[in-house]
Amino acid sequence: EVQVAESGGGLVQPGGSLRLSCAASGFTFSSYAMNWVRQAPGKGLEWVSTISGSGSSTYYADSVKGRFTISRDNSKNTLYLQMNSLRADDTALYYCAKEMTSGIQPYFDYWGQGSLVTVSS
Amino acid sequence: QSALTQPASVSGSPGQSITISCTGTSSDVGGYVSWYQQHPGKAPKLIIYDVSNRPSGVSNRFSGSKSGNTASLTISGLQAEDEADYYCSSFTSSNTLWVFGGGTELTVL
Numbered sequence: 001e002v003q004v005a006e007s008g009g010g011l012v013q014p015g016g017s018l019r020l021s022c023a024a025s026g027f028t029f030s031s032y033a034m035n036w037v038r039q040a041p042g043k044g045l046e047w048v049s050t051i052s053g054s055g056s057s058t059y060y061a062d063s064v065k066g067r068f069t070i071s072r073d074n075s076k077n078t079l080y081l082q083m084n085s086l087r088a089d090d091t092a093l094y095y096c097a098k099e100m101t102s103g104i105q106p107y108f109d110y111w112g113q114g115s116l117v118t119v120s121s
Numbered sequence: 122q123s124a125l126t127q128p129a130s131v132s133g134s135p136g137q138s139i140t141i142s143c144t145g146t147s148s149d150v151g152g153y154v155s156w157y158q159q160h161p162g163k164a165p166k167l168i169i170y171d172v173s174n175r176p177s178g179v180s181n182r183f184s185g186s187k188s189g190n191t192a193s194l195t196i197s198g199l200q201a202e203d204e205a206d207y208y209c210s211s212f213t214s215s216n217t218l219w220v221f222g223g224g225t226e227l228t229v230l
Contacts, residue, residue, distance in 0.1 A: 017212050032203070035219070037156050037165075037219075044208065044221060044222070044223045044224040045165065045208050045210070045221045045224070046221065047217070047218065047219035047221065050218055050219070059216075059218045061217060062216070062217070080128075095164060095165070100170075102170065102171055102174070103153055104151035104153055105171060105211075105212050106212050107155035107167060107170040107171070107210070107212075108155070108157070108167060108210070109167050109170075109176065110166070110167075111164040111166070112164060113163075113164050114164060
């Protein structure tokens, strides 16, 4: 059974840092791109970042570029999101999402339950 | 402002059918679209991929289609358990790899 589970969220002051983790199981982790998607309270979904299966390619939304770093440890089946220079508008539930493709276009086939990040003084 | 445009809310009575639209551009919806269902306090769940394909275990009351740069999600035989938020999403050919619609709140009357 495929499972992804986020951890590491919490309350942090503006300008601070936090690292999220996502533990994956039930699939060959290194074969799939992984993503972070966030949802601010009462708002919609927003793509944050993607990393390829090997970890050699990374992509970021403009809103986090230069502040967030996505990485993965395929030996530990774990995805990370290092968040620096946090701002109030980064407050959100952060989801880890596994990417799948049928060969036509990718989509998110499994999501974790999310990890809440609150940026406030 | 979301990259893909969805109606903020739709409603229907049990047993009826409803359709949720998702409008984008040739760079996103012009390709392929996926749809996600999110119940309050829960994680999103994939219900449609590649415009019209259902993952295993998803009810065949859910169907997807596309015309030009507008995709649609239809739910037939509405049930109380269908009450949720629905999001469309597309992989893009721009630096913003993924875009989502703003979400549609479905109310079953």
